[in-house]
Amino acid sequence: MKALLATISLFFTFGLINGSVATAHEISGYMAVEGRGFLGDPLYPEQKRNNASVAIQPEYYHEWENGSSFTFSPFARLDSRRSHFDVRELNYLWLGDPWELRIGIGKVFWGVTEFVHLVDIINQTDLVESLDGEDKLGQPMVYLSLPMDWGTIDLFVLPYFRERTFPGRDGRPRSSLVVDTDNPTYESPEEERQVDFAVRYRHSIGDWEIGLSHFTGTGREPTLLPGSSQSGDLVLTPFYEQINQTGLDLQLITGGWLWKLETIYRAGQGDDDFFSGAFGFEYTFSGVFGTPADVGMIAEYIRDERDEEATTPLQSDVAVGLRLSFNDAATSEMLIGVMQDTKTSARLITVEASRRLGSSCKVNLEIYVFSNVPPEDALYDLRADDYVQLELTYYF
């Protein structure tokens, strides 16, 4: 709340100074309706076969003549099971020369790989919104970016911690034990008011993209400990450790090949420090079979030193993907992914397809199939949760 007030007062201060307007009071955004159908019967009595929901994310944007700007973007989903609200963005961008300073709630992405985002740590994952971890909660921040001839330095002060969202008792898919998000525990006595810091160096040198980062503060990925809720039910309690994490992300272009590497070294979570990494490539064939379509192949290997102790389901997996871009007027696209655990037989198959309808609507299809998941695999709880989801989005 304090960050919010600070942002608003800054907004008015600079607004008065700057005066003239480049992009005045622009409102855009989207509304979406979504239906999700599960292919099998639920494992837990609170869950249902089908689910329908609506979501909205408007955005207000105002830019002054000198390039400074203000952004406000709230998000809401209304649903019988996963209703939630979040402020994705509420920030003032002060554009200097050559630096820029962003104050308020914002979103930042770090990294290069497609199937996992190990290095990306600033924003908390919104797991209620999607399983792929690509939806993020707004993060209060003071973010200074300094572009220089020898690369860009990004400095972050993160004054407030956001807890990870997890599906509730009637959420689907969910873990067999419900995560008790009402009673998180922290290593830091400051709990969510602990101030975190991060620094990142990034640069493009010829065909290389390089990113080197360090984060110190409350880990975004909790350790889930068995416990009991206030009503006495067996639950998982999220425990947020104080961690230090160094990350490296590299990408090299050689002709049509993109080579990608992300690796992190984390200290403070569990008894031992550990490495985790993802390495892979992407290659695109254009104009296949005499059509304008492009076909991209993606392959990544993901390894987490903690093995079964890992707080993520992908600890030793090979992921392959096929990206089809039809290059038609409706921008039809499809991404098929297969993630195969190399130690257990577990396999996750995903399909994402989309195309534009008319000039301002888009239809998205998403399919998740959990196949061959043995009891020892982290995805075991999701074994009956294969689903098909259809979403229609209107952009304004």
Next chain:
Amino acid sequence: MKQLKLTLKLSLILLLLPLVVAAQTPEENGLAIAQEADRRDAGFGDFTADILMILKNKQGREKIRKIRIQTLEVEGNGDKSLTIFDEPRDVKGTAFLTFSHKVRNDDQWLYLPALKRVKRISSRNKSSSFVGSEFAYEDISSQEVEKYTYKRLGDEGYDGQDCFVIERYPVDKKNSGYKRQVAWIDKSEYRTLKANYYDRKGSLLKTLTIEGYQKYLDKYWRADKMNMVNHQNGKSTKLVWSNYKFRLGLKDRDFNKNSLRRAR
């Protein structure tokens, strides 16, 4: 006396000059025309413009894209450019940053606003369609002289103007979608008025016609309309340019990954 001699010598040279040009091979001649066109456009500094892209399918149904571009001239290297999408609205804020190079592949980054992600992408697939249009990436990228070899085919009238007809061949034969291109360039101002694109098998693939040239800053010609017709699939894409602005004082800092993320 000495002065007179020099003047005589100079006029002799000047008299002989057209002969020298004529004595060039068709290849040298073609290159000289491309270089002259490039020289005439040098020094613009920077410019911005709005583009309305109209995609037309075989049945004549139209789809629209709205794009803004910003270009910075870079001395001794290819231009830097920022291409920002306003419509369709689902791709609003999507932007490309391109550092073009005279010889090696261009450097290119794509910004995806929903994920706030900047992605370095390969610029090698030059023949790929640009956002589903009949323009390929290689058609809209910075047309550096060094990206082609040339040959002058002869002269021809086009649209009432006396034109050079030159043929050009992509240097990067492996990745270009074309075997050759034939361009009609008017002799008075060195503006491209029409171009035919031949696919890798040598058949006519597309024709580009450029209309409505206007002069800016008393020197630089920019067109209002470009129409690319694909003869093989019956589709076409028209670009309607407007709101050209020159020398806004754009700098390198307006063409980095931070400005790509800020692009609206």
